[in-house]
Amino acid sequence: MATATQVLVIGGGPAGSTAAGLLARQGFDVTVIERDTFPRYHIGESILPSCLPILELLGARQKIEAHGFQVKRGTYFEWGPDEWQMNFNDLGDTTPYAWQVVRSEFDELLLDHAAELGATVHQGVTVREIEFDGDRPVAARWAAGENGGESGRITFDYLVDASGRRGVMANRYLKNRRHHDAFKNVAAWTYWRNVGSVEKSPEGSTAVISVPNGWFWVIPLHDGTTSVGFVCTKTAFDARREELGGPAGAYAEAVAACPSLTELLADAEQVGEVRVEQDYSYTSEAFTGPGYVLSGDAACFLDPLLSTGVHLATYSGMVAAASIGSVLREEVTEDEAFGFYQQVYRRAYERMLLLVSVFYQSYRGRDYHFFHAQQLSSQEVDQLNLHLAFLRIISGIEDMEDAKGAAYDKVLQDLSGGEGEVGKNPFENLGKLRQEPLSADDAIDGVYLSFGPTLGLRRTADAALEQK
Numbered sequence: 024m025a026t027a028t029q030v031l032v033i034g035g036g037p038a039g040s041t042a043a044g045l046l047a048r049q050g051f052d053v054t055v056i057e058r059d060t061f062p063r064y065h066i067g068e069s070i071l072p073s074c075l076p077i078l079e080l081l082g083a084r085q086k087i088e089a090h091g092f093q094v095k096r097g098t099y100f101e102w103g104p105d106e107w108q109m110n111f112n113d114l115g116d117t118t119p120y121a122w123q124v125v126r127s128e129f130d131e132l133l134l135d136h137a138a139e140l141g142a143t144v145h146q147g148v149t150v151r152e153i154e155f156d157g158d159r160p161v162a163a164r165w166a167a168g169e170n171g172g173e174s175g176r177i178t179f180d181y182l183v184d185a186s187g188r189r190g191v192m193a194n195r196y197l198k199n200r201r202h203h204d205a206f207k208n209v210a211a212w213t214y215w216r217n218v219g220s221v222e223k224s225p226e227g228s229t230a231v232i233s234v235p236n237g238w239f240w241v242i243p244l245h246d247g248t249t250s251v252g253f254v255c256t257k258t259a260f261d262a263r264r265e266e267l268g269g270p271a272g273a274y275a276e277a278v279a280a281c282p283s284l285t286e287l288l289a290d291a292e293q294v295g296e297v298r299v300e301q302d303y304s305y306t307s308e309a310f311t312g313p314g315y316v317l318s319g320d321a322a323c324f325l326d327p328l329l330s331t332g333v334h335l336a337t338y339s340g341m342v343a344a345a346s347i348g349s350v351l352r353e354e355v356t357e358d359e360a361f362g363f364y365q366q367v368y369r370r371a372y373e374r375m376l377l378l379v380s381v382f383y384q385s386y387r388g389r390d391y392h393f394f395h396a397q398q399l400s401s402q403e404v405d406q407l408n409l410h411l412a413f414l415r416i417i418s419g420i421e422d423m424e425d426a427k428g429a430a431y432d433k434v435l436q437d438l439s440g441g442e443g444e445v446g447k448n449p450f451e452n453l454g455k456l457r458q459e460p461l462s463a464d465d466a467i468d469g470v471y472l473s474f475g476p477t478l479g480l481r482r483t484a485d486a487a488l489e490q491k
Contacts (some may be wrong), residue, residue, distance in 0.1 A: 024145055024165070024175055028054040030347060031179035032142075032148050035061065035134040037333050038319025039185030041340025042347075043480055044081050044137035049348045053142040054177065056165055058186075060147045062127035062133055066212070066300065068250055069229045069330035070121040070129075080478065083136045085456030090132060092122040097225030098330075101232045101283055110225045120380065123227055123242050137411060150191055153182075159313040160192070160324075181347050182315040185340065188309075190321045198307040199273070205380070205397050206304035206326045208237075209260040211274045213243070214295040219287040234281050236393045239285065240327070248294060254327065255275045257301050258394060273295045282448045286440050310368050311361040316343045323372050326397075327439065328382060331375045339368050345472055349479040355470060360480055363470045371423040410458055463487070 032043045035057035046053045069203055078084040091114035097110040112118040138144045147167055151174075154162040162180045163440040167172040172423040195198045218241070221230050230241035232352065237255030244250060253274055263273040274297045278284055306323040310316060346360035383397035473481045
């Protein structure tokens with residue numbers, strides 16, 4: 024490994040691969056250190072259409088298309104007494120689809136592509152220590168292998184921490200990760216073959232099926248297996264796991280209690296062990312600092328209900344590459360770039376947080392204890408400043424002063440278009456969401472994202488001068 028690099032990226036998942044690939048494509052010296060050796064298993068198989076333009080920007084979309092992943096044209100919801108489907112054709116895009124992916128294959132494709140673009144990638148290497156000059160990280164000590172293999176030190180100008188849930192910076196140094204009071208859930212899942220299909224759903228859809236104490240996901244994959252996961256509160260799952268002798272017993276009980284799912288699994292065969300994740304909804308208090316940004320799961324993660332993980336990872340990786348690239352080209356200052364990154368990434372995250380909260384509160388089943396427990400507390404609302412987040416991301420509110428003083432319930436009603444209830448389909452009014460800051464008209468503190476001639480940030484003042 025080299026002893027110095029312009030940008031060090033910790034982690035080779037979608038966030039790290041996107042940031043590294045886009046920076047390398049701009050001609051910068053980028054080094055990726057990945058603890059695992061790919062391919063490696065990862066959950067989070069459902070991709071959103073919002074990832075397609077980023078994959079296009081990377082030049083990786085054709086590879087993903089050619090790989091043969093299951094095409095996904097929407098999502099099917101069986102939510103309490105209601106059923107509906109969200110068809111991506113309704114988005115009006117020329118590419119109204121995404122994919123259901125085997126993450127070990129998808130992630131390896133992205134990391135290999137970043138290397139082809141010029142990033143130097145080291146797998147099976149762990150960052151043991153970050154060195155600082157004041158508050159600024161300046162070097163990393165690393166070791167290869169688990170049993171005292173090769174080791175060394177690499178200096179850098181900028182750091183992208185894309186180390187996932189492990190969160191090297193947030194957990195080890197900044198100590199600024201906070202788990203939500205709501206969404207203290209457990210996800211338990213495994214894989215099945217010969218699973219039936221939901222005839223009413225769009226091609227390759229994720230099926231989301233609620234039950235009184237939680238909900239299931241059903242995700243068909245191109246290798247002939249189907250990912251079936253159950254989400255419920257940690258307290259409830261732990262109690263059943265203890266009584267039934269482990270997570271497999273608790274999972275089997277939940278499956279048996281869901282008529283729609285048992286019908287889908289009538290002729291199916293379980294082909295994997297039951298896996299469990301918990302305490303997965305969290306955010307860092309700040310996503311940036313002197314010389315570094317936190318991207319993907321290293322910064323924040325949200326309840327898996329809306330399949331936002333890869334979206335937030337690739338989106339943050341793109342904005343990280345634009346921000347750091349513009350600083351290195353001296354187009355904007357570090358304060359401007361990282362201030363932009365902080366606001367844009369947090370806004371994207373808080374938008375999803377609002378939508379998940381709205382979705383859970385839309386449940387109108389007989390027993391809604393689980394869904395009531397998912398409501399954001401007043402403390403979380405204050406900490407995340409969701410009222411202001413609402414103002415930033417939702418259009419159509421003319422009286423800002425009135426909206427600033429609105430109660431959180433009013434915010435949710437405005438988002439959903441309901442009067443006391445959020446309505447049958449919480450996605451009905453997604454058209455109200457504002458566009459990202461891609462032009463001078465939508466700039467944040469005078470800065471906006473530009474894709475040409477080079478990916479980066481631009482000042483509205485500079486753009487105005489060029490037009491004169």
